[in-house]
Amino acid sequence: MELYHSNMSVCAQKVRLVLREKKLSPVEHHLNLRSGDQTRPEYLRFNPNGVVPTLVVDGQPIVESTVICEYLDDSYPDPPLRPRDPMVRAAMRLWAMVPDTSLHxxxxxxxxxxxxxxxxxxxxxxxxxxxxxxKPDPTNREYQRQTIVHGIDAPCVADSIRVYDRVLTRMSKQLEVSPWLAGDQYSLADTALLPYVSRLEDLNLSWLWDGNRVSIGRWLNRAKGRANYGGIADYRDEAYVELMKRSGSEAGAKIKAILIQR
Ligand SMILES: N[C@@H](CCC(=O)N[C@@H](CS)C(=O)NCC(=O)O)C(=O)O
Structure with missing residues (x-):
């Protein structure tokens, strides 16, 4: 099994949380996303979307982090990351869809x-x-173009902050009544959302769960106490984190202003 990934990529973090939970250690190939490794022809053969991660099993590529996580849970069911009860499993799937439909x-x-x-x-x-x-995906290309040129003043930023804010509210409500997103059991719901909350923490935006959303901070700490969190923690690039922390602090006031305008 081979994993093509990048150390700070949220989608790769998601897959690595599952790999660690299953105690699997694929051969790793690290791509530098700022050098454009993801769009080189030899990688596009595996992943025509030009993004990470890709898991290659017996020469066959599997793309899309949500699909990779389900594949891993199908192939290595112990310990299970999908609840048995069909209704709880449906709830888990709805959480796991959130990055794919909006949050990513x-x-x-x-x-x-x-x-x-x-x-x-x-x-x-x-x-x-x-x-x-x-970049094969025109929407991704346009988001990157706008944000490289205009930073936090890019037209797409305010709505993205509101998307995040709505997801955090939904998460906090659920986490007030259960330790994990899909209930009592740590599941693919948690592995799907943890990288996105960890990213906010890296950007010095953890104040987003101060006050009435403290259940999110408690969930994050609970998750950090599990061995599989090494799938995020062991791959931190300190230069990235330092840049994120510094620039995230500078952006805080503008983000607060956007949230007040809502
Ligand atoms: N839906 C895809 C999204 C993958 C994705 O966008 N990956 C990012 C890193 S988290 C990437 O490779 N970005 C490189 C780029 O956009 O050029 C998945 O879940 O695997």
Whole structure:
């Protein structure tokens, strides 16, 4: 089994949480997303979307982190990460869908608008243009273009912050009544959402769960106490984290202003 991934990628973190839970250690290939490794022809053969992660099993690629996690739970059912009860399993699936339907795009926009744009702006303009032109998904390309140029003032940012805010409210309500998102058992619901909350913490935005959303901070701490959190913690790139923390603090006031306007 081989994993093509990137250390700070939220989708790769999601898959690594599951791999660690199952005590699996695939051969790892690290892609540098700021050098455009994800759109090189040899990688596009595996993942035509030009994104990480991709799991390759016996030469066959599996793309999409949510699908990879389900594949891993199907193939290595012990310990199980999907609840047995069909109704609880449905709830788990609804949580696991949240990144795919809205939160991942919001995370991409916020991460670029606050932090990653600075890494891109350090490159020559022709290299930025080359990397953008090679992105297969036009929406992803446009979000990255806007946020590299305009940062937090890019038109797509305010809605992305509101998307995140709504998800946090839903999560906090659930976590007031159960320790994990789909109830009493840690599941693919938690592995799906943890990287997105951890990203906010890295961006110095954990104040988003102060006050009436403290159940999120407690859930995050509970998750950090589990051995599989190494799937996030052991891959931290300190240069990225330092940039995220610094630029996230600078962005805090604007984000608060956006949330007040809602
Ligand atoms: N829906 C995909 C999204 C994958 C994705 O967007 N991955 C990001 C990192 S978290 C990526 O590779 N970005 C590189 C780029 O956009 O150029 C999944 O869940 O696997």
């Amino acid at each position: 795009s919001a995370c991409l926009v916020i991460s670029f608008a606050i932090a990653y744009r600075h890494q891109m702006l350090a490159l020559p303009q022709e290299e930025i243009n080359r990397q953008l032109a090679e």
